[in-house]
Amino acid sequence: MPEGHSVHRITRQFARNFVGHRVAVSSPQGRFAEGASMLDGHVMTDAKAVGKQMYLEFDNGLWLRVHLGMYGAWDFAGEIQMDATIASANGRMGQTNQAGTILDGPIHDVDGENSLHSIGAPRRTRVRMAESEKESDALLTFPPEPIGQVRVRLLSDTVCADLRGPTACEVLDPAQVDAIIAKLGPDPLLDDSQAAEDRFTAVVRKKPTPIGLLLMDQNVVAGIGNVYRAEMLFRAGLNPHTPGKLVPEDTVRALWRDWAHLLKIGVETGQMMTMDNLEGEDYVNAMANRADRHWVYKREGLPCRVCGTHITLEDFGARKLYWCPNCQR
Missing domain, CATH: 3.20.190.10 (MutM-like, N-terminal)
Structure with missing residues (x-):
C-alpha cells in the first residue's frame, strides 16, 4: 500500500x-x-x-x-x-544524497523505481x-x-x-x-506545528493499544504504513507491543519528529530511505536496492545491523511486523 x-x-x-x-x-x-x-x-x-x-x-x-x-x-x-518544488530544492538534475552532495544522474532501483521522477523537463x-x-x-x-x-x-x-x-x-x-479530514490524525507535511505534535502525543499517551498498532491507525497519525512503522520503531528502540500510555512522553514526541524527518526524505527521493548519514557508495547502494536502505523491514531471519540478533517477523494487526527483540526491548 x-x-x-x-x-x-x-x-x-x-x-x-x-x-x-x-x-x-x-x-x-x-x-x-x-x-x-x-x-x-x-x-x-x-x-x-x-x-x-x-x-x-x-x-x-x-x-x-x-x-x-x-x-x-x-x-x-x-x-x-516534474515537481518544481523538489527540483528547486535539489538545485539541478541529479540525485542529492543525505549529506547534501549532488550525484550525477538518476539512481535506478533494482525493482524499477526511479528517484528522479519528480525532477526534470x-x-x-x-x-x-x-x-x-x-x-x-x-x-x-x-x-x-x-x-x-x-x-x-x-x-x-x-x-x-x-x-x-x-x-x-x-x-x-x-x-x-x-x-x-477531521477524523484523520495529523500529517507533519501539512502541519508541523507544536499543536500537531501535542495532539499526536496526547492521543498516544492515553491509549492502552500497542504502539505498533497506533502508528498504523490513520486516526492517530496520517500516512504511516507497514514499512515506516517497522523502521520508526526500530530507530526509537521501542518494543512494538508497548502500550501507548506506557511509552515515555519524550519518546512519543521523538516518534513524531522522526516521522516528519522520514516523510520529507521520502517525498524528495521517492523512496523510503530510513538509514541516516549514508554517503558515497553506501548511499548509491541503498537507493538502488531496498535491502540496503532499511534496518529491519523484510529482513526476517537476518542478523540485526546493530546487535546481530535475528530479526523477528510476526503477524500483528493483520499485517507483517519486523523488529529486533534485543534492540527493541
Whole structure:
C-alpha cells in the first residue's frame, strides 16, 4: 500500500500538471461514469494530500477523493512537468544524497523505481505512481489508449492521468471533505506545528493499544504504513507491543519528529530511505536496492545491523511486523 510520501508526491504532480487547467474527466471502465460526469469539463483548482488520501478540487466546488489502498495506482502520460518544488530544492538534475552532495544522474532501483521522477523537463512518456514509480517506453500517440481497468481518466491538453484499482474514488462536496479530514490524525507535511505534535502525543499517551498498532491507525497519525512503522520503531528502540500510555512522553514526541524527518526524505527521493548519514557508495547502494536502505523491514531471519540478533517477523494487526527483540526491548 502506498504510504504517505507516495501520495504527497502524486499530489504534487497533479498540482504541477493539472491545477489551473480545464480537465476532461471520464471513466473508461464505466464504474465511475456518474462521478466523472460531475467533474468533466471543469478546471482543477487545488490538489492536496492528507496521509494516504488525496483530494482534487474543481471550480464547481466539488472534490475528487482517492484512496489508492493496496492495489491502486496512477499512470501519468504526456508532456509531464516534474515537481518544481523538489527540483528547486535539489538545485539541478541529479540525485542529492543525505549529506547534501549532488550525484550525477538518476539512481535506478533494482525493482524499477526511479528517484528522479519528480525532477526534470517536460517529456512525452508514461509514469506510474504508486508505491513504486516506473517508466515505460516513450509514447507514440497522445492521449494513449486506456490500458486495463481504468476507473477514472483525467485529461488536459498535454497530460493524461489514469487511475486503476483504488479503494476509494468518489466525488464529495466541501463539507464532506472536511468531515473526513477531521477524523484523520495529523500529517507533519501539512502541519508541523507544536499543536500537531501535542495532539499526536496526547492521543498516544492515553491509549492502552500497542504502539505498533497506533502508528498504523490513520486516526492517530496520517500516512504511516507497514514499512515506516517497522523502521520508526526500530530507530526509537521501542518494543512494538508497548502500550501507548506506557511509552515515555519524550519518546512519543521523538516518534513524531522522526516521522516528519522520514516523510520529507521520502517525498524528495521517492523512496523510503530510513538509514541516516549514508554517503558515497553506501548511499548509491541503498537507493538502488531496498535491502540496503532499511534496518529491519523484510529482513526476517537476518542478523540485526546493530546487535546481530535475528530479526523477528510476526503477524500483528493483520499485517507483517519486523523488529529486533534485543534492540527493541
